[in-house]
Amino acid sequence: MGISKDLIFLLLLLIFFSKDVSSATFTFLNKCDFTVWPGILGNSGLDTTGFQLQKGHSRSLEAPPGWSGRFWGRTGCNFDGSGKGSCSTGDCGSGQIECNGSGATPPATLAEFTLGSGSPDYYDVSLVDGFNLPMIIETSGNGGCENTGCGANINTQCPTELQSENGDACRSACEAFGTPEYCCSGAFSSPATCSPSAYSQMFKAACPKSYSYAYDDASSTFTCTDTDYIITFCPFSQRTTSHDTRKGGFGGGSWLVDLAIGESSLVQPCFLLQTTLFLVTITSIMSLGRHFNYRF
Template sequence: MGCFFIHIALILVLLFKGASCATFTLVNKCDYTVWPGILANAGSSGLDSTGFELRPGGSRSFQTPPNWSGRFWGRTGCNFDPNTQQGSCTTGDCGSNQVQCNGGGASPPATLAEFTIGSGSGTQDFYDVSLVDGYNLPLIVDPSGGSGTCGSTGCVADLNQRCPNELRVADRPACRSACEAFRSPEYCCSGAYASPATCKPSIYSQVFKSACPKSYSYAYDDATSTFTCTGADYTITFCPSTTSQKSARDSPPPPSGSESEAGTGEMPLIVNNNNPWFPNFFTGLSSNPHSCPLPLILTLTLIIFFSMQH
């Protein structure tokens, strides 16, 4: 009988201590086609695609594994051969000369959505929208289904219209960062300016911050630009609607250095009505849609293994 309860305990540990996953949905509300690019950071596995075509009104979703980090952005003005899938983009090009970016990052200027997904159930995700590498199109990040502060963030303003003349890109609709335009350590937060104490907002980063107060405007703009959430899915919208723009303006940013108010994220016990000692595998493993439990076949294999030892 003792072995029976050991088996049950093992099942519960395996099933109800799932790791955190996140689903990203990219939506194009622009009146033109956008080619999203995706870059996983070093140590993170790649997603199902690193670049694709997203026509007006279209959407596409991806699920990330636990502990994933990376970035999303939109490429515009792309021209790819339908047969070879080779070509280039006017803004946000990733240098692969293909629809797929294949490990290439966005060529500045580009609006970036950056994420670090929690490593386990109940751990925080960190996310932001960055203009540190400049701006090419409006973008907003909306979390859903999570706990904690979970604010919307992004840049919904058309910075191409407000871009200072010295930051404008002559041959394409994009606004450079001061770092890219002037290559000065003061603007790049490098050299003697490579710390929060020495690198301060510039007149150019303040233009970005005024238009998009929740986005990173320079390298150390952490206090009002980093957001946290636990167990959420994320929608990344290019050219967001009026409703999304209001959400981005009105949702409060998280306090600097604050911890999420998220709960533990533990998965509730689901039992069979006829036998409360045994998990009900057939009515669902969890009410938490962001949990990634181990496959049932692994659990059954472990049961058989431990039974054979007794």
């Protein structure tokens, strides 16, 4: 008995769509000089909701099509042998390494994803809940997609009124003051009525590709298809600790951070180089002039 045309058609459709609908791999990389404990809140489908990631280590998780959720880094954690404990920043309140359905306690830098199922993925890095750790998202496998994130250490420029108790994180204005105009709530619950504040503009200036307030969609949400993702904590070489707020912070300078995620040109370093060469040239001319008894 032959195979019906309808069955053949259904099989062809299945093959066609199976090429477009595939899982995505999230790889977490810790370039901090300290241990980070990534936290996870989202749909079921990942094999963990929180884990330890030592300095220089990485771990990969596979997510099914349609998965949606967020990742963040917890710092200053203290867990006992049974996995019970808490963290200084980004704590999920579960009392365990596994977050078990609980989200990050603000302030926390968030990486947010909605994976497509035959449609594009959406992703962003959000500072709407504040900042605790530099973090970027890179795509892997599709060269046409944009990287995003916040590589600058905002803790070094955090206004006093937004600083967390230990100075190891920077709160959002909403968390700090709780008023509708900062939280985009009540009479300010629409894009037309909730505008960026001076505080959210400070976050945006430091990390132009990241969400800085609730309606910051236009310059902060990105899409991609057929790719995997690398989430890197403290993406640029640095020698700070999780509580170090020295000027310069992560990345050794904001121009390097901006350059590495495509947000700046080499204006500052080129200017410094040109200035140095100019001074060296003038010094050499004056030295030669004195040698030949010329007056300047």
